[in-house]
Amino acid sequence: MSRVRTSQTHRDKARAAAEKPAALGKDIDLASYSGSADEPAYQADPARLPAPAKEQMLGAGVMLDDVSQRSGTYIQMDNTPVHSSVREEGVEVMPVSQALEKYDWLADYWWRAVAVDTDKYTANVELGQYDGYFIRALPGQKTVFPVQACLYMSQARIRQNVHNIIIAEEGSELHIITGCTAASGKEPGLHMGVSEFYVKKGAKVTFTMIHSWNPEVAVRPRTATVVEEDGLFLSNYVLMKPVHSLQMYPSARCVGKRATVRYNSILVAAAGSSLDVGARVLLEAEGARTEIISRAITTGGDIVARGYIEGSAPEVKGHLECRGLILQGGGMIHAIPELKGNLAGIDLSHEAAVGKIAEEEVEYLMSRGLTRTEATATIVRGFIRVDIEGLPSMLSAELERAVEASEKDVM
């Protein structure tokens, strides 16, 4: 197992925060999970990974039998990287431990976007550091196909610590699909994933993350992004399968002029699932833009859907849209959209709506000959189908497939 060696300062800060509860979400007892795990062997050909694991990964959008439509692949099982490869020039994909060995300068990016002492989860990722992925698009390089990454939990009661660094150098274009999933069944586990994104001047990153856990897994991602001048960061998040507890509040800072960030989330909470999910964007440079859109459906679980936009530079613009649907089965949706303006001339807005499907809409579709069930399914499908501006058509199709694959669980 390759452990990342980082600075003493980070480790001191982490030790001080090792017991610090998170600002949001249910507190997780880290001692209930084990940090060590069997180490699976490295696999040069990802198609030769065990079939049940591949099937689970496919459900999270990660295709291993045919990687011709991928510019690179990274697979981590529990805390061990088991495969990393690159198929397209101009992009680097490797375990972050290897990248830190290769590039001295990478230490400057380590815990720069996310503070190591944010809470006990970030602190314990540092203290129990194992690995994660490093994905980098070289200057001016525009990848055609996405890089795929999978963080897979195979063992019961495992604590998966992940620290990822993603860098899109100036003028580059990078698409990433990350699928996070656990072995089928109901084994408990804890996933703690730190991801730090750096989108440099004029670069574009689309990041599509599909979570497909099980009803006993607790998930605490900690993600932050820094976007420079004319950079674009587009994040799509899909969670349609049950999970025990998920809390994440990724944030992005637009530090360069005209930097743009878009977050789209599709959340489904089955009975027993507790989700506290949001996105936070700080518009710190002139002309920066953001749009945060979330669609939340509960079929019995609880969802807190958050959003926060802060404008503190001239001519910035942000919009927050949070819509929730409570289907039969009950559940709770709490939408918390927040806007903060620190300057005259900024333009921030939000809309939020939580409710059931309007009977008038169901009847409208029934008057065209659809049964009540078909009409309801059509409306739910439309609700979770978000047209994502700027997403390449191939990724749109993949996202649509991932949503469709889980639709039957929602209906």
Next chain:
Amino acid sequence: MLEIKHLAVAVGGKEILHDVNLKIGVGETHVLFGPNGSGKTTLLAAIMGFPKYQVTAGSISFHGKAITRLSLDERARLGIGMSFQRPPVVRGVKTRDMVTACLRKRGDGELIEKLAEKTDLADFLDREINYGFSGGEIKRSEMMQLLAQKPELALLDEPESGVDLENIALIGELINELLEKECPIVDRKCMGLIITHTGHILDYVDARTGYVMCQGRIGCEGDPHEILKSIKQKGYEECTKCLVRRFH
């Protein structure tokens, strides 16, 4: 054939329609005039089968089959279709999805494109249904869906309201196509019942029979153009007075 006998309809426990009788033969188009609030839309909604509109007496039969107890979607699949005056916005559901639903696997993407072209809505197929549509766009979208649905009884609720002159002509054309006006009368299969407050639609669509509805009752029946002429001369007030004399 559509046959309505002694129909009474209540909404929220209050009777809105009283003893309505009406018969439309195969291939015929009838027009229902009436002031706002007279019960015209209630009649269409009751024929279509919206649950809110409770039939408290009488019967509705379609091609000889009693449909009063059939659900809304069953009636739609039997061949009854309705264009709404103010259809709801359904966020996330695209116009294309609605047309696809109406086709019920009878056509493909190419047919949808053709219908959109015909109704001047090619740019609207991938927009959310009725979201931000103008009055004319809503009416054309409703007609596009009905043309896809191909009903044998088309219930048209104020197809000309809120529509400019240019759009009325197009909507008239689309209604004529839906009601197979290009065919000889004996060959027409589709029946039409058109609600109109102003009667403007009669400049574009011919109809065989007209009715006036006031206070939830059908007051008179006759040549639609003559009825319209009378309404224009004397207004609906005279129709209401006439009904009061006859029924109270």
